[in-house]
Amino acid sequence: MGSAIYPSLAGKRVVITGGGSGIGAGLVEAFVNQEADVHFIDILKDDAQALVDRLDGKPTFHECDLTDLDALAAVFRQLAPVDVLVNNAANDDRHALMDITPDYWDNRIAVNLRHVLFATQAVAPGMKSRGGGAVINFGSISWHLGLENLALYETSKAGIEGMTRALARELGEDNIRVNCVVPGNVKTPRQSKWYSPEGEAEIVEAQALKTRIQPHHVASMVLFLASDDGAVCTGHNYWVDAGWG
Template sequence: MSNNKNNNQNHLNSTQAYPQYPSLSGRHALVTGGASGIGEALVRALAQQGCLVSFFDIDQIAGKTLSEELNGKGLKTHFSRVDLTDIETLKSTIIERIADWGAIRLLVNNAANDQRHSLQDFSSEQFDQCMSVNLKPHFFTAQVVAPAMAEAGGGSIINMSSNSWMLGLSGYLGYVTAKAGISGLTKGLARELGGQKIRVNTVLPGWVMTEKQKHLWLTPEAEAELMIQQALKEKIEPEDVADLVLFLGSDNSRMISGQSLVVDGGRL
C-alpha cells in the first residue's frame, strides 16, 4: 500500500500530472464552487491547460488567494464571489465574464453542499435551500452560457453529480435527490443543445478525499469499509476527477454527450 500512496502523491505534486489537450488552450472556462476541494483542482487543471478560467465561490478569501497564486505563475484566472442561490446575481456575473473574456466554451457546474440531515428533521425551507444550491444553479448557468457558446461554435457543459444517488445512500436525502436530478437535467440539455454543437455530460465522483471530507467524515473505520467496497484499493483524489473533466471539456470527446461517467474506484 505504501507504493500506491507514494505514486498517488507524485501524481498530485507533479506539474505534468495531466495530459495536454491543445483544444482547451485559450478557451474561456467557468467553474462554480472553484475555491476549494474538487473545484480548486478543476481550476488548477484548466489553468494549466492554458484556459482563461473564471470561477465562482462564496468563500471570498479562498477564491481570491487561489486566483492570485495562479495569476502570479502567469496563468489566467478570475475569481468572483457569487452566492449561487442568488440566481439574478449569478446570471449577471456570467454575462460580465462573457463580456470580459468572450464566450464560455466550457462550463463546469461543480458547486454543491452535502450537508447531513435526517428525513424527519428536514423542513420544506431546508429542502428548497438544498435544491437552490445543488440543482437549480446548474439549470440557469446553462441557460445563460448556451447562446454565446453556440455562436462561438459550440462547447462542453459538465454537470457534477455524485454516485451517492446510484448507491442509494442515506443521511443526506436532499443532496441525493438533487444529484439524481442533475443526471436527468444532463439528458435533457444534451438533446436541447446538441444541434448547436454543445455537448452535455455528467461526472459522478465517488468519495473524493477533499480536505472537508477528511476533516468531517473520514475515519479509519470508514476508510477500511470504503476499500472493501471499491474495486481499486486507493483513495480518490480531486485530481482524479479533474483528469476526466479535462477530457470531456476538450475536442477529444467531441462525440460524447448525454452520458454519465463515474469516478469512484469501481465502487458501483
C-alpha cells in the same frame, strides 16, 4: 506520471462553479495548467483568494452566491461568451428525514440543483454563437449507493443526471455537449470531516481499485470531456469512482 495536455483547451474561456476548494480547486488548477482562460465562482472568499495566489493570479475569482439567480446572471453577462461550463458547486450537509422543512427543501434544491440549469441557460447562446461548447455537470455516487442522511442532496444529484440527458438533446443541434461526471468518494478537507480513517479504509476496501480518489483524478475526466478529444461524447455519465458504484 505526467498528465495529458489538450491543445484545444488553450485560450478557451472556462467557468467553474464552486471552484474555491475541494474538487473545484482541483478543476481550476487543471484548466490553468491547460493554459485556458479560467474563471471560477464561489462564496468562500478566503479560500478562493488563496487559490488565486497559489496559482500566480492566473484564474479569476468571482464572488457570487449561486442561490441568487440575479447575481448569477450578472456574472455570466460579464463573462460571455463562455466555451466550457463546469457545474461543480454543491453542498452535502447531512440531514435526517424528520428534520426537513419546506424552507430547507427549497434551500437545498437551490444550493444543489437549480443553479445548474440557469448557469447552462446563461452560457448556451454564447456557445451557439461560437459554434459549440461543453457543459460538464457533477452528479454523485451517493444516490446510486443510497447513503444515509442525504435525501435532498441525493434527490438533487439524481435530478442533475436527468437534466444532463434532457439538455444534451436540446442543445445538441448547436454543437453543445452536455455530460455528467459522477465521482466516488474524493479525498478533500470537507470529506475528511465526515469520515474517520477507519471509514476511509472501508471505502477503499469497497472499491475495485484500492486507492483514495484525489481531485486530480476527477479533473482528468473533466478535461477530456471539455476538450475536442471528447467531441462526440454527450448525454451520458462518466464515472470516476475506482469501481465502488
